[in-house]
Amino acid sequence: MAGSAPADVPGDGPEPAGGRRRGSGRPSASMADVARLAGVSSQTVSRVSNGYAGVTEETRRQVRAAMKELGYRPNSAARALKRGEFRTIGVITFSLSTTGNVRTLEAIATSAAREGYAVTLLPVAVPTQDEVRGAFSRLEELAVDAVIVIMEVHLLDAATLTLPPHVQVVVVDSDAGDRYTVVDTDQAGGTRAAVRHLLGLGHRTVWHLAGPEGSFAAQRRADAWRAALAGAGRVPPPLVRGDWSAGSGYRAGRELAGHEDCTAVFAANDQMALGLLRALHEHGRRVPRDVSVIGFDDIPESASFLPPLTTVHQDFAEVGRLCVAAVLSKVRREGPDRGTTLVPTRLVVRDSTAAPPGRADGT
Amino acid sequence: MAGSAPADVPGDGPEPAGGRRRGSGRPSASMADVARLAGVSSQTVSRVSNGYAGVTEETRRQVRAAMKELGYRPNSAARALKRGEFRTIGVITFSLSTTGNVRTLEAIATSAAREGYAVTLLPVAVPTQDEVRGAFSRLEELAVDAVIVIMEVHLLDAATLTLPPHVQVVVVDSDAGDRYTVVDTDQAGGTRAAVRHLLGLGHRTVWHLAGPEGSFAAQRRADAWRAALAGAGRVPPPLVRGDWSAGSGYRAGRELAGHEDCTAVFAANDQMALGLLRALHEHGRRVPRDVSVIGFDDIPESASFLPPLTTVHQDFAEVGRLCVAAVLSKVRREGPDRGTTLVPTRLVVRDSTAAPPGRADGT
DNA sequence: CGCGCGGATGTTTACGCAAACATCGATCAC
DNA sequence: GTGATCGATGTTTGCGTAAACATCCGCGCG
Numbered sequence: 001m002a003g004s005a006p007a008d009v010p011g012d013g014p015e016p017a018g019g020r021r022r023g024s025g026r027p028s029a030s031m032a033d034v035a036r037l038a039g040v041s042s043q044t045v046s047r048v049s050n051g052y053a054g055v056t057e058e059t060r061r062q063v064r065a066a067m068k069e070l071g072y073r074p075n076s077a078a079r080a081l082k083r084g085e086f087r088t089i090g091v092i093t094f095s096l097s098t099t100g101n102v103r104t105l106e107a108i109a110t111s112a113a114r115e116g117y118a119v120t121l122l123p124v125a126v127p128t129q130d131e132v133r134g135a136f137s138r139l140e141e142l143a144v145d146a147v148i149v150i151m152e153v154h155l156l157d158a159a160t161l162t163l164p165p166h167v168q169v170v171v172v173d174s175d176a177g178d179r180y181t182v183v184d185t186d187q188a189g190g191t192r193a194a195v196r197h198l199l200g201l202g203h204r205t206v207w208h209l210a211g212p213e214g215s216f217a218a219q220r221r222a223d224a225w226r227a228a229l230a231g232a233g234r235v236p237p238p239l240v241r242g243d244w245s246a247g248s249g250y251r252a253g254r255e256l257a258g259h260e261d262c263t264a265v266f267a268a269n270d271q272m273a274l275g276l277l278r279a280l281h282e283h284g285r286r287v288p289r290d291v292s293v294i295g296f297d298d299i300p301e302s303a304s305f306l307p308p309l310t311t312v313h314q315d316f317a318e319v320g321r322l323c324v325a326a327v328l329s330k331v332r333r334e335g336p337d338r339g340t341t342l343v344p345t346r347l348v349v350r351d352s353t354a355a356p357p358g359r360a361d362g363t
Numbered sequence: 364m365a366g367s368a369p370a371d372v373p374g375d376g377p378e379p380a381g382g383r384r385r386g387s388g389r390p391s392a393s394m395a396d397v398a399r400l401a402g403v404s405s406q407t408v409s410r411v412s413n414g415y416a417g418v419t420e421e422t423r424r425q426v427r428a429a430m431k432e433l434g435y436r437p438n439s440a441a442r443a444l445k446r447g448e449f450r451t452i453g454v455i456t457f458s459l460s461t462t463g464n465v466r467t468l469e470a471i472a473t474s475a476a477r478e479g480y481a482v483t484l485l486p487v488a489v490p491t492q493d494e495v496r497g498a499f500s501r502l503e504e505l506a507v508d509a510v511i512v513i514m515e516v517h518l519l520d521a522a523t524l525t526l527p528p529h530v531q532v533v534v535v536d537s538d539a540g541d542r543y544t545v546v547d548t549d550q551a552g553g554t555r556a557a558v559r560h561l562l563g564l565g566h567r568t569v570w571h572l573a574g575p576e577g578s579f580a581a582q583r584r585a586d587a588w589r590a591a592l593a594g595a596g597r598v599p600p601p602l603v604r605g606d607w608s609a610g611s612g613y614r615a616g617r618e619l620a621g622h623e624d625c626t627a628v629f630a631a632n633d634q635m636a637l638g639l640l641r642a643l644h645e646h647g648r649r650v651p652r653d654v655s656v657i658g659f660d661d662i663p664e665s666a667s668f669l670p671p672l673t674t675v676h677q678d679f680a681e682v683g684r685l686c687v688a689a690v691l692s693k694v695r696r697e698g699p700d701r702g703t704t705l706v707p708t709r710l711v712v713r714d715s716t717a718a719p720p721g722r723a724d725g726t
Numbered sequence: 727c728g729c730g731c732g733g734a735t736g737t738t739t740a741c742g743c744a745a746a747c748a749t750c751g752a753t754c755a756c
Numbered sequence: 757g758t759g760a761t762c763g764a765t766g767t768t769t770g771c772g773t774a775a776a777c778a779t780c781c782g783c784g785c786g
Contacts, residue, residue, distance in 0.1 A: 271663075
């Protein structure tokens with residue numbers, strides 16, 4: 001198979017006279033070239049290329065052979081122009097520094113590939129409205145049929161107006177299900193599970209190391225934490241804020257280590273939990289004996305923390321899959337125009353949680 | 364600005380008769396529509412759209428106004444067809460589970476955007492040759508001018524033949540500089556720095572927790588480790604192998620903890636170092652007092668490990684930048700056709716390395 | 727035996743854009 | 757004044773593909 005293809009000397013054959021494909025590239029065979037070589041019309045080549053019926057097996061073979069000889073590749077620009085669709089999904093996201101975004105992106109790319117769609121990445125370096133607007137204006141020129149947005153919606157809002165009207169949008173991490181199609185993790189459910197687990201172990205209350213203010217995910221985890229405590233009749237301690245990074249978790253941990261009555265902390269993600277563990281360790285507060293810690297995300301490394309982290313598992317792969325399914329159903333005008341889909345979470349209990357210290361001997 | 368755009372009612376204006384843009388989408392204004400409304404020829408619209416000279420300020424204004432009113436967006440498929448280039452770079456990579464790949468990808472996307480190029484993602488779920496071949500065959504149909512490959516070249520080899528001949532390729536993490544343009548981290552330099560640092564602290568030798576066999580990066584780190592030890596006249600201990608994951612580092616660590624004479628370990632990445640730290644801790648071997656550990660990559664979390672990890676910093680952003688620069692210079696036929704560019708590394712000394720235990724009182 | 731039918735194939739056309747060429751005034755030099 | 761020149765704009769053409777329509781041929785049936 002590999003032997004017959006003229007892989008190394010593609011300039012040998014009868015080159016079509018005009019039309020170099022790109023500024024400096026080699027000319028690339030077109031349908032007309034294949035048709036000429038195969039002795040058929042270009043329409044027949046098109047039929048073979050698209051696997052349509054109505055072509056003799058014999059003709060089909062000949063065309064295939066000609067294609068192979070010339071190294072023919074369909075020109076996707078012409079195809080897109082003719083068909084009116086690009087078979088491409090654009091993904092807009094903030095810096096790929098958070099595990100969640102990356103894993104979601106990966107799942108999106110995989111699912112999209114399975115559906116015959118390509119994925120184009122639109123990075124937004126800094127999460128400012130200007131930057132977002134910039135990404136969207138790049139998008140306007142872009143060859144995409146649909147867009148998946150992985151970011152906070154309040155940044156999206158300002159930029160929305162400039163979206164090409166025919167492009168479908170699905171949003172991750174947002175509460176704007178009334179305006180967009182939203183796919184997200186069940187933040188509240190995961191948070192509830194975490195808080196209940198800690199209360200169930202006997203902790204009087206649970207502290208919360210929250211994500212940054214701008215984040216909807218952080219917001220919802222904090223809200224759910226407060227609600228879960230309130231539901232159990234407990235008083236929520238003051239909220240401590242980080243920025244998702246391990247460093248911010250460490251700084252917050254130094255503060256929390258000073259509170260003798262802090263026996264259980266729910267960190268809004270695993271990275272901050274990591275920093276928290278280090279800070280507690282440095283202050284001589286043992287985990288889980290003195291303090292219990294729970295994270296969120298279940299990044300692969302969390303099983304190797306010291307101690308292995310109890311955390312809320314997110315199914316990013318499922319989120320990505322659902323995003324693609326939703327956006328494609330919108331493109332095909334099958335699905336609903338808006339609404340929120342939640343992906344369930346699951347508590348993974350490891351070694352960073354235990355009963356509070358006072359409890360073994362007494363109360 | 365936002366007030367005048369007909370963002371919500373795009374179907375109101377005079378719709379062009381034919382040519383719905385996508386299967387189920389709205390018709391989208393074309394140059395001809397804009398030209399009609401502005402009372403000029405479509406060529407003038409094209410000139411305005413591309414910012415060419417030779418258009419009166421007055422005309423330009425009118426065309427702009429018409430564009431805005433119709434919500435005109437250039438059709439990139441038509442543009443690509445006409446120009447013969449897509450202004451898109453394809454990136455082929457394995458699962459985005461390793462920090463390095465992700466950070467490189469991010470830098471690639473950012474640099475590409477700066478150059479006016481979009482980035483299309485081609486995920487390869489499983490690193491088998493079949494999968495890689497599949498990615499490349501998808502690529503054949505894809506609208507890209509160039510490709511950046513982030514993966515082991517020996518997997519690439521089998522798939523190369525099917526690459527469209529006019530597409531330029533740049534490879535990361537490879538030793539195939541004689542056949543491709545390669546951009547990579549200076550693995551050997553970083554490894555040397557790590558080994559020398561440990562020897563300089565007084566360790567008799569340095570153990571190595573290597574990456575998986577298939578990886579060139581792992582291969583080169585292991586080779587450089589052996590060479591650095593040999594250069595200092597030391598005997599390399601048996602090599603221990605992991606698979607980049609923290610879990611594999613943990614398993615390796617349990618084995619290493621049994622060796623009393625093991626006082627210094629160079630782990631081929633930070634994740635494995637994390638698992639290693641946990642295993643050593645569980646076996647009562649303190650870091651850095653009993654055992655020194657060095658990682659590779661300098662992932663953000665490594666500063667929050669227990670203890671904060673001494674590691675070799677990789678400049679992924681620079682790697683990505685150089686990839687884009689290299690591939691674009693190839694597209695423009697400016698740069699050399701092959702060769703390897705190495706990005707320097709830098710040792711970041713934190714708290715996981717110290718002089719070996721025996722040394723304080725004696726030898 | 728001729729007509730109609732249906733499958734295989736060819737021809738025309740248009741997708742939206744932009745390069746190449748054409749046109750049309752106005753201005754300027756002599 | 758006349759023609760050369762130049763800037764602004766219009767017209768034509770073709771990029772590669774695929775839908776729509778046209779053609780051709782052989783076969784079965786009346």
